[in-house]
Amino acid sequence: MPNRIKEEIGRLKKERGAIILAHSYQPGAIQDIADFVGDSLELSRIAARESAELVIFCGVKFMAETAKLLSPESTVVLAAPDADCSLAASMTSADLREMKKKHPGAEAVTYVNSTLELKAESWACCTSANSLEVVEAAPSEEVIFGPDRNLGTWVASQTDKKLHIWPGGCHAHSGADIRDLREKMADWSDAEVLVHPESPSIFLREADAVLGTGGMIRHVESSKAGRFIIGTEEGMIYRLETLFPDRQFVAAGKIICDDMGFSTPELVLKALESGVVDRGIEIPSHLAERAVEAVRRMTKIGG
Numbered sequence: 001m002p003n004r005i006k007e008e009i010g011r012l013k014k015e016r017g018a019i020i021l022a023h024s025y026q027p028g029a030i031q032d033i034a035d036f037v038g039d040s041l042e043l044s045r046i047a048a049r050e051s052a053e054l055v056i057f058c059g060v061k062f063m064a065e066t067a068k069l070l071s072p073e074s075t076v077v078l079a080a081p082d083a084d085c086s087l088a089a090s091m092t093s094a095d096l097r098e099m100k101k102k103h104p105g106a107e108a109v110t111y112v113n114s115t116l117e118l119k120a121e122s123w124a125c126c127t128s129a130n131s132l133e134v135v136e137a138a139p140s141e142e143v144i145f146g147p148d149r150n151l152g153t154w155v156a157s158q159t160d161k162k163l164h165i166w167p168g169g170c171h172a173h174s175g176a177d178i179r180d181l182r183e184k185m186a187d188w189s190d191a192e193v194l195v196h197p198e199s200p201s202i203f204l205r206e207a208d209a210v211l212g213t214g215g216m217i218r219h220v221e222s223s224k225a226g227r228f229i230i231g232t233e234e235g236m237i238y239r240l241e242t243l244f245p246d247r248q249f250v251a252a253g254k255i256i257c258d259d260m261g262f263s264t265p266e267l268v269l270k271a272l273e274s275g276v277v278d279r280g281i282e283i284p285s286h287l288a289e290r291a292v293e294a295v296r297r298m299t300k301i302g303g
């Protein structure tokens with residue numbers, strides 16, 4: 001990245017009282033300029049805690065919306081305005097209302113990778129870091145879980161509660177090819193296999209640990225292993241290599257979210273230049289009140 005862009009970003013950040021938040025899947029150049037890099041839960045908690053004047057979010061739409069819900073006084077700008085999430089699109093609020101009719105009495109726990117409309121109909125949101133704890137905390141023995149089928153199936157295998165799971169999925173994780181993982185395991189037989197719970201269950205069966213991205217970092221920190229096969233979006237490899245230069249990491253396969261790759265330093269600069277004026281995330285007031293309750297619950301439980 002040209003020094004001029006980096007310097008200009010630093011200058012405008014100060015001038016605007018801005019912070020840059022980046023998910024661990026973001027391209028390396030973005031991770032390098034971010035004030036905070038983290039998983040979905042960590043970034044939500046940081047947005048709520050910092051209440052910066054301007055938050056430049058480097059990630060996808062639902063993450064910036066969640067930051068805005070938790071920090072309504074901040075102007076929150078998604079650096080790459082077109083970055084969205086196929087998983088969030090895979091379940092509508094009408095789908096949830098149908099499920100509620102079929103399962104009266106079951107509370108809805110909704111993965112934060114979801115639309116505002118879906119959040120507004122939910123008892124609580126969760127991330128991969130606290131999904132099991134949120135389901136356990138729900139005040140009903142039966143729980144409606146969506147939109148991610150793989151995460152829901154994994155949670156169901158860890159709890160005595162009965163889950164009614166929506167069959168949605170992340171195109172990047174769901175499309176992973178088990179042959180790629182097996183090949184890596186044959187090449188790196190000494191490595192630990194860490195897999196994100198959005199992955200297909202056949203991946204989870206091969207894993208030494210099933211973890212969200214923050215959990216992967218904590219696992220590597222405390223592990224004695226020198227090599228790791230990582231079953232999640234490939235941006236995570238840069239994050240791990242930066243944090244642990246003395247360990248080795250390889251992707252379990254081609255798990256690539258194009259939308260996560262849309263952010264560039266140039267777009268961050270543009271957002272800083274224009275953010276206060278015209279690009280802030282707006283939450284319709286009829287959704288804000290109910291959706292904020294669901295995401296606040298999420299930030300208070302476990303993880």
Ligand code: 13P
Pocket residue numbers: 038039040041113127128129170196198212213214
């Ligand atoms: P984390 O909960 O680890 O941030 O995962 C986010 C995500 O979107 C996975 O695809």
